Amino acid sequence: MNGKIKTAVVVATLGAAILLGTVLSNRVEGEGDTITPGSVNDPVVTKSYIDKQVADIVKSELSKQGVDQQKLQATLDGFRKELDKGQSGQSVEVVSVPLTKRLVAKDGAEFVVRAGKAVAYSSDANGISDLTDGADITNGKSVPNNHLILFPRGGRGVQAAEGQKSGLTVLVRGAYELQQQ
Structure with missing residues (x-):
C-alpha cells in the first residue's frame, strides 16, 4: 500500500504543477491577448507591398526636393543599358583569327586557344597570364x-605561330579586337 500512496502523491503533485503553470502563464500573457499571425495585430507583409511603399516614399521625397522624376528615370534607364552591355561582354564568343592578324585583348579579357598553334603577343616586356x-x-x-589565359591589361594577345597553315580558333570572354600583324 505504501507504493500506491507514493505514486498517487507524485501524480497529484505533477497535475497540480501543470495546472498552476497553465493558469500563471495565461495571467502573465493576459488572457485573450494572444496574437495570431496574419491578424490585425500581427499582419503578414509581402515583398510587393514593401516595394510599393518604398517607391511611394521615394517619389514623395524626390518631389519634395524638386527632382525631375522623368529625367531621373531616363538616367536610370541609361545605367541599365550600360550594365546590360557589360554583361553581354561576359558571354563566351568563338573567334577565328586569320594568319595575317592577331587577337588583342582589352582589360580583363580571357582567352582559350582551342585550335591551331598560338604564340603570345605583347608590345612590352610583360607577358600574359x-x-x-x-x-x-x-x-x-x-x-x-585549352589553357585559360588572362589579360589584366589590354594591348596584349595571341597570334598564329610561324609556319602554320591555318589560323586560330579562340574562345574569348570580354572585349577584344583583331589587328593586322
Missing part, C-alpha cells in the same frame, strides 16, 4: 591549347 599552369608567357612564346 596562363592561369591553368600559373605561369607568365612572354612575347613570342607558345600558348598552350
